[in-house]
Amino acid sequence: MTQRFTFTLHATDGAARTGTISTPRGEIRTPAFMPVGTAGTVKAMLPESVRATGADILLGNTYHLMLRPTAERIARLGGLHRFMNWERPILTDSGGFQVMSLAALRKLTEEGVRFSSHIDGSKHMLSPERSMEIQRLLGSDIVMCFDECPALPAPVETVAASTRLSMRWAQRSRDAFGDRPGHALFGIQQGGVTRELREESAGKLTEIGFDGYAVGGLAVGEGQEAMFGVLDYAPGMLPADRPRYLMGVGKPDDIVGAVERGIDMMDCVLPSRSGRTGQAFTRRGVVNIKNARHMDDPRPLDEACTCPACRSYSRAYLHHVFRAGEIISSMLLTWHNLHYYQALMAGLREAIAAGRLAAFVAAFHRERAEGDIEPF
Numbered sequence: 303m304t305q306r307f308t309f310t311l312h313a314t315d316g317a318a319r320t321g322t323i324s325t326p327r328g329e330i331r332t333p334a335f336m337p338v339g340t341a342g343t344v345k346a347m348l349p350e351s352v353r354a355t356g357a358d359i360l361l362g363n364t365y366h367l368m369l370r371p372t373a374e375r376i377a378r379l380g381g382l383h384r385f386m387n388w389e390r391p392i393l394t395d396s397g398g399f400q401v402m403s404l405a406a407l408r409k410l411t412e413e414g415v416r417f418s419s420h421i422d423g424s425k426h427m428l429s430p431e432r433s434m435e436i437q438r439l440l441g442s443d444i445v446m447c448f449d450e451c452p453a454l455p456a457p458v459e460t461v462a463a464s465t466r467l468s469m470r471w472a473q474r475s476r477d478a479f480g481d482r483p484g485h486a487l488f489g490i491q492q493g494g495v496t497r498e499l500r501e502e503s504a505g506k507l508t509e510i511g512f513d514g515y516a517v518g519g520l521a522v523g524e525g526q527e528a529m530f531g532v533l534d535y536a537p538g539m540l541p542a543d544r545p546r547y548l549m550g551v552g553k554p555d556d557i558v559g560a561v562e563r564g565i566d567m568m569d570c571v572l573p574s575r576s577g578r579t580g581q582a583f584t585r586r587g588v589v590n591i592k593n594a595r596h597m598d599d600p601r602p603l604d605e606a607c608t609c610p611a612c613r614s615y616s617r618a619y620l621h622h623v624f625r626a627g628e629i630i631s632s633m634l635l636t637w638h639n640l641h642y643y644q645a646l647m648a649g650l651r652e653a654i655a656a657g658r659l660a661a662f663v664a665a666f667h668r669e670r671a672e673g674d675i676e677p678f
Contacts, residue, residue, distance in 0.1 A: 307443075307486040307513050309545050315659040317537070317564040320651045323514075323545055325443050326484040327383070328390045330358040332545065333561045333650050335643045336393060336569040341366045342376075342386040345574050346632040347640070349388045355609070355637065356644030359391040359444075361569045364436050365400035368426070369419050373439035381441030393444035393569075396433045396475075396490075399550070402451050410450065412467070430474035442485070446516065447475040449490045454524040461494035461519075468492045468518075469506040476510050486513035488547060494519055495528050497535060504539035514545040517565070521550040530559050537564035554583060554646060558666055561650050562659065573643050577636030580624045582611075584642065585669045589617070591635065596621040609641035610634065 309332075311321040323330040337344045337352055340363045344352050352360065362382055367373060376385050383389055401408055401415045408417040414429030433448035449468040452460055472489050479487045489512035493499030507515060517536050520529045529551075537546045547567035548560050557568055573583065580592040584604040589596075591603075599617040611620065611634040624631040646666075653662035 306483055309514070309543065311543070313655045313657075315654045315657050316562065318561050318650075318654045318659050319564060319566060320654040321545075321566065323391075323566075325391045325486070327392075327443055328358065330391055330567075331647075331651060332566040333557075333647055333654075334358055334567050335557065335647045336361045336567065337574065337640055337643075338363075338569055338571045339386065339388070340571070341370070342382065344636075344640075346578060346629075346636040347574070349386065351637060352388075352640065353390070355640040356648060357640065359393060360388055362386075362392055362394045362440065362442070363397070363400065364394050364433060364440070364446075365397035365428070367394075367440060368397065368428075368436050369421055369424075373436040377439040377441070381439075383441060391443040392441075394437045394440055394442040394446065395549070396437070396446040396448040397428050398433075398449045399451055401428055402453065412470075414448070414471075415450075430471045431478040434475055434478040438482075444486045444488060444514070445479060446488050447472045447490050447512075449492060449518060451492065451519050451522060452494070453522050454494055454519075454528075456494065458494070458496055458499075461492075461496060462499055465492040465494075465499050465503050465519075469503060472507060473510055476512070488512055488514040488516050488545075490516040490518040490549070491536060491540065492519045493536075495524055495532055497532075500532065500536050501539055504536070508541060512544070514547060514567075515540040516547040516549050518549050520548065521552055521556075526556060526559070529556070530563065533560055533563040533565065554643070555667075555670070557643075557646065558650070558663055561654075562663060573639035574636045577634075577639045578632045580631070580635065581639075582620075582635050582642075583639050584674070586672060586674045587670050589674060591617065591620045591624050591631075593621075603638055604642075607638065607641065607645075609638045611638040 305326045308324045313320050321332045336359050339360045430448040437445040450464050452464045489507035491503045493503045545566045548565040551568050552570050582589040582603045596617040602612040653659045
């Protein structure tokens with residue numbers, strides 16, 4: 303019998319939770335950060351290197367994969383896990399967020415979204431049913447409902463109409479997904495920064511019934527203060543016995559604040575994108591390795607870090623290869639950033655389990671406030 307998708311809650315500390323998501327492809331320790339492999343790869347990283355950072359799950363992107371190389375081709379080649387050489391769980395987003403960003407190239411109707419490819423201008427239709435079909439072809443372990451997400455700020459009437467459309471699409475996604483033992487379907491709460499709309503959305507999603515629930519429609523221009531304001535209540539509107547996923551977040555302090563407020567899963571392109579642009583996340587904040595002050599610095603990025611970049615290379619070397627445009631710069635800085643994010647998640651899990659999250663968060667903010675204080 304195929305193992306079913308389950309979520310086990312181990313401990314809480316205030317609103318924060320730690321637990322385990324079990325899937326046929328392995329366990330996911332929560333709170334979890336998912337590195338983003340948009341087009342079937344985490345840029346500048348081998349899959350085994352991503353796993354070595356501590357990642358239990360990756361995120362793939364329906365929109366990009368449907369355009370290139372196509373979900374049908376990936377299915378013929380054995381599915382996304384085999385195609386990209388990642389045998390552990392994969393979550394795929396529905397494509398809704400990417401289509402949102404194509405405002406000038408799309409036409410939104412009740413049926414779905416007709417849009418032109420940003421690659422070659424070819425015409426496509428993405429609906430709840432087609433999104434479920436694509437994600438089935440990819441073989442995703444966690445499938446996301448197809449939704450519509452307006453950028454913020456937006457008039458409350460616009461957000462309300464979008465939220466209700468997303469809830470109708472959530473029902474269609476549920477119907478099209480069917481019963482797939484071992485695979486999970488997550489609903490996506492919408493509602494912008496309006497509490498009443500968030501409550502309405504959560505009620506509808508709970509009525510439909512999903513394996514997990516995402517808090518969507520944030521990190522789209524509202525700012526951290528407004529995002530945290532929503533997270534103060536939105537996760538609590540969702541079933542406590544299912545995972546809660548905050549989509550597209552974020553910076554380290556976003557992650558810590560989200561976990562404090564009851565979020566179990568997050569994803570963001572930031573650690574890999576920043577690695578390619580010369581930014582390294584450390585306990586003391588962001589190091590911009592391109593800055594001239596690192597030119598003669600023999601220290602590692604972070605003396606407490608055990609990633610390959612910090613174990614074997616100096617800031618001076620990393621500055622040199624970034625300035626020289628060498629590929630190893632992206633490789634080392636991305637590995638470091640993903641290692642930092644996974645170490646942060648491990649620290650959060652341990653702190654919640656021990657009932658000392660407040661002390662962990664205080665130390666996190668204290669070190670960042672101190673900054674990179676050692677002499678250059």
